[in-house]
Amino acid sequence: MNTAVHKFGGSSLSSAARYHAVANIIISHCQAGDSVVVSAAGKTTNTLVKLWLCYQQNDSQGTLDVIKLLKNHQVELISELLIDELQETALQKLNDELELIATLAQQQELVEAQLLAHGEVWSARLLAQYLTQLEHKANAFDARDLLLLSGGQLQHEKNQKSCQVLNSEQFNVVTGFIAKNESGETVTLGRNGSDYSATLIARYCNAQSVTIWTDTQGVYSTDPRKVKQAIKYAKVCREQANLLARLGNPVLHAKTLTPLKDTNIKLVVRSSFDSHSACTEIVKKGNAKQKHFLTTLDNHDLVKIEQLIEGEVGELSQLIQHTLHHFELDSETYLLIPAAYTHIVINHLSGRANLVESNLFGLGIVCPNDIAHQLTQQAAKILQKYNINIRFAFSQKDMPGNEYGLVLCEQAFDTDLLTILHEELISDSQELAVVVAGLGNVGATFITQLEKQLVRLNYLLPVKLVGLVRSENMLFCSDGIKIHNWLEQWQTSAIAYDNKSLIAALEQLDYEHKVVIDITASEDFSLLYPDFAAQDCHLISANKYAGTAHTTWYNALKEKLYERNLKWRYNTSVGAGLPINFALNDLQYSGDKIERLLGVFSGTLSWLCCEYDGSVPFSELLLKAKDMGYTEPDPREDLSGRDVQRKLLILARELGLTLDLDDISLTPMMPADLAQGDWLSFLEKRDKLDAFMSDKLIQAKKEDLVLRYVAELNLQQDKLVAKVALSAVKKDEPLAGLKAGDNIFVINSLWYQDNALVIQGPGAGQEVTAAGIHSDLYWLTHSLIK
Numbered sequence: 095m096n097t098a099v100h101k102f103g104g105s106s107l108s109s110a111a112r113y114h115a116v117a118n119i120i121i122s123h124c125q126a127g128d129s130v131v132v133s134a135a136g137k138t139t140n141t142l143v144k145l146w147l148c149y150q151q152n153d154s155q156g157t158l159d160v161i162k163l164l165k166n167h168q169v170e171l172i173s174e175l176l177i178d179e180l181q182e183t184a185l186q187k188l189n190d191e192l193e194l195i196a197t198l199a200q201q202q203e204l205v206e207a208q209l210l211a212h213g214e215v216w217s218a219r220l221l222a223q224y225l226t227q228l229e230h231k232a233n234a235f236d237a238r239d240l241l242l243l244s245g246g247q248l249q250h251e252k253n254q255k256s257c258q259v260l261n262s263e264q265f266n267v268v269t270g271f272i273a274k275n276e277s278g279e280t281v282t283l284g285r286n287g288s289d290y291s292a293t294l295i296a297r298y299c300n301a302q303s304v305t306i307w308t309d310t311q312g313v314y315s316t317d318p319r320k321v322k323q324a325i326k327y328a329k330v331c332r333e334q335a336n337l338l339a340r341l342g343n344p345v346l347h348a349k350t351l352t353p354l355k356d357t358n359i360k361l362v363v364r365s366s367f368d369s370h371s372a373c374t375e376i377v378k379k380g381n382a383k384q385k386h387f388l389t390t391l392d393n394h395d396l397v398k399i400e401q402l403i404e405g406e407v408g409e410l411s412q413l414i415q416h417t418l419h420h421f422e423l424d425s426e427t428y429l430l431i432p433a434a435y436t437h438i439v440i441n442h443l444s445g446r447a448n449l450v451e452s453n454l455f456g457l458g459i460v461c462p463n464d465i466a467h468q469l470t471q472q473a474a475k476i477l478q479k480y481n482i483n484i485r486f487a488f489s490q491k492d493m494p495g496n497e498y499g500l501v502l503c504e505q506a507f508d509t510d511l512l513t514i515l516h517e518e519l520i521s522d523s524q525e526l527a528v529v530v531a532g533l534g535n536v537g538a539t540f541i542t543q544l545e546k547q548l549v550r551l552n553y554l555l556p557v558k559l560v561g562l563v564r565s566e567n568m569l570f571c572s573d574g575i576k577i578h579n580w581l582e583q584w585q586t587s588a589i590a591y592d593n594k595s596l597i598a599a600l601e602q603l604d605y606e607h608k609v610v611i612d613i614t615a616s617e618d619f620s621l622l623y624p625d626f627a628a629q630d631c632h633l634i635s636a637n638k639y640a641g642t643a644h645t646t647w648y649n650a651l652k653e654k655l656y657e658r659n660l661k662w663r664y665n666t667s668v669g670a671g672l673p674i675n676f677a678l679n680d681l682q683y684s685g686d687k688i689e690r691l692l693g694v695f696s697g698t699l700s701w702l703c704c705e706y707d708g709s710v711p712f713s714e715l716l717l718k719a720k721d722m723g724y725t726e727p728d729p730r731e732d733l734s735g736r737d738v739q740r741k742l743l744i745l746a747r748e749l750g751l752t753l754d755l756d757d758i759s760l761t762p763m764m765p766a767d768l769a770q771g772d773w774l775s776f777l778e779k780r781d782k783l784d785a786f787m788s789d790k791l792i793q794a795k796k797e798d799l800v801l802r803y804v805a806e807l808n809l810q811q812d813k814l815v816a817k818v819a820l821s822a823v824k825k826d827e828p829l830a831g832l833k834a835g836d837n838i839f840v841i842n843s844l845w846y847q848d849n850a851l852v853i854q855g856p857g858a859g860q861e862v863t864a865a866g867i868h869s870d871l872y873w874l875t876h877s878l879i880k
């Protein structure tokens with residue numbers, strides 16, 4: 095049976111609400127037989143350590159106070175999560191345990207590891223009971239019954255047998271961090287011990303995967319709390335993850351990775367606070383391209399060591415419960431030690447260790463082969479420029495295919511400097527993956543234009559077309575689709591998909607940046623935008639649905655994109671390739687205030703109104719406009735005025751107005767009943783449309799006017815005017831002098847009051863629209879580089 099191991103850390107279980115969220119993740123992501131490894135809830139371990147210190151200092155009042163603190167926290171969790179008998183039993187059991195701790199403390203019989211183990215025992219027990227209460231089969235397991243160490247070594251064969259008690263018909267909630275020794279005493283597995291417990295159990299159970307659910311969304315190029323532009327990587331190879339851990343990066347501990355060596359067990363780092371977000375997968379060498387990372391070290395001492403014995407760094411690491419990095423430089427061996435532990439290491443090495451430098455701050459650079467030297471030099475130069483005194487700067491090969499650089503300095507550097515270093519050292523290494531959805535008139539033209547455009551884009555950043563999506567099939571090729579024969583590849587290799595497999599394909603893309611370009615006309619597809627954002631995809635839309643969705647949904651999407659530093663461009667959703675969005679934004683940036691926006695916003699309706707003189711039936715022209723690629727897939731979206739209403743809403747939102755579609759009054763350019771039924775039934779009733787338009791034309795001609803479908807947004811009056819309707823306009827007005835198919839935007843503003851600013855040109859058509867999407871792609875690519 096394929097099982098998985100899921101590990102939840104203390105921050106994931108810090109309150110009743112968090113337990114609830116974790117239970118939901120388990121219910122939706124796990125299956126019976128999976129193991130769930132848990133740490134102590136919130137800061138419980140720290141409180142237990144405090145208790146141990148009070149006890150050691152014979153502070154009996156302090157000991158009792160801390161016991162009370164522990165009790166309050168656990169009672170609160172139990173009371174909020176459990177009900178009836180389960181609650182009563184849990185409270186009774188907790189009481190007995192805390193009383194025993196107090197008695198043992200009084201009798202001077204407390205044992206440190208046994209005391210610390212309570213944190214994990216409590217969280218495993220409570221989570222299992224809570225899942226049971228939610229009517230899911232779950233049982234708590236004490237890892238001391240599963241993991242045995244003898245002489246400090248894990249007893250793999252015995253442990254593998256012990257792990258067979260994990261039941262295939264329930265969720266197995268296992269305590270992290272603890273094990274037992276050959277005398278049956280509790281031992282702890284050190285910092286990040288629960289992650290280690292999870293990978294050990296995965297190995298013993300031959301699980302398929304281990305997911306570390308934590309408070310970050312994955313492994314980033316640098317600390318995302320300090321550098322907003324930090325890049326979350328979809329995949330990181332184990333060797334780079336290991337090196338990062340040794341350089342002090344807190345996301346994964348080197349020890350966590352050891353049980354996975356020579357196995358195919360997948361390791362995933364994922365956020366328990368945002369369980370639908372893209373994660374980072376730690377993969378075997380060769381299954382991910384090498385990435386760039388910057389990691390910082392605070393307050394470390396540099397110690398020179400004589401005759402380092404094999405395995406000694408591991409032992410020291412175990413002794414201080416902290417990862418250690420050692421390196422050779424000019425035939426000397428050095429060890430970097432967190433300053434608080436230096437005395438322990440020096441004592442332990444009795445006479446073989448000399449302190450060289452103390453209180454150093456460091457920058458570790460992990461990068462692909464052959465560039466560590468160059469990047470280290472570059473980093474040193476930048477740090478010097480900002481008056482940071484450098485004590486050591488060197489680069490090394492860690493193992494074949496793995497390189498890093500280390501710059502050790504006298505002073506700490508702040509987040510601004512880390513941001514500059516990230517921008518200078520990491521930004522160049524990025525690639526952008528492009529996924530195009532919608533391969534119709536505009537989509538196909540966009541791809542044809544892409545071949546030439548890539549030369550320009552690649553000058554900024556390597557850009558690859560990696561995915562094509564239509565309504566039923568998709569084609570993903572992570573190394574890149576060959577543009578000159580994309581259609582052939584599509585025909586031979588596209589496969590059927592559903593939303594889940596589309597999202598999974600996006601998640602698998604091992605690129606620093608991804609963009610989904612939506613050239614569909616599908617509302618359903620636009621509803622996937624929040625999922626695309628969760629996969630860290632930028633968005634470019636020709637499709638107007640998301641931009642005109644209900645305000646609540648629209649704002650939530652914008653917020654989600656903003657939080658993730660993702661961009662959304664939708665230049666062609668109004669005016670095709672015309673720079674109307676740019677113009678409105680530019681005017682506003684320059685302090686101008688738009689007062690009125692008037693125009694013809696539909697290429698189809700512009701073409702129809704200009705071409706229609708009564709000599710051929712109107713519907714015949716409509717079919718011609720459809721053939722020319724002007725109309726929406728169902729041209730009634732144009733005739734109904736809905737498409738223009740959407741465009742006016744997009745522009746109104748660009749001006750900062752909070753409007754919804756229904757706030758814009760709409761008069762259709764067809765009889766209302768023609769909106770019912772499918773396209774074929776509409777064609778059967780086309781005479782009705784012809785008569786409707788013939789009447790309108792005769793009337794307009796009588797008054798020497800011309801027909802135009804006009805959109806207006808007027809902010810000058812007390813009440814905002816927002817409307818779209820068929821109008822008859824005078825022949826000398828700007829709106830009358832349009833070329834067939836042109837859009838016109840007449841902008842009146844503070845700066846352009848009497849003499850309006852006018853933007854006019856083709857407002858539909860595959861060439862200009864595809865080119866407008868390229869403008870968005872160029873802008874996005876440009877914004878991704880420094």
Ligand SMILES: NC(=O)c1ccc[n+]([C@@H]2O[C@H](COP(=O)([O-])OP(=O)(O)OC[C@H]3O[C@@H](n4cnc5c(N)ncnc54)[C@H](O)[C@@H]3O)[C@@H](O)[C@H]2O)c1
Nearest residue numbers: 532533534535536564565614615616636637727858859863
């Ligand atoms: N044609 C223009 O001049 C123009 C101008 C500006 C904006 N646009 C917008 O561009 C978009 C595309 O227009 P078009 O003229 O190329 O339309 P089209 O009908 O020729 O192409 C639409 C494509 O989208 C695909 N599609 C439909 N539903 C899908 C789904 N759920 N998932 C994935 N793919 C799906 C279809 O298979 C088709 O390949 C529309 O939103 C339109 O409003 C068009």
Ligand SMILES: N[C@@H](CCO)C(=O)O
Nearest residue numbers: 696697698725726858
């Ligand atoms: N159908 C639309 C395409 C451009 O959005 C039009 O005719 O204007």
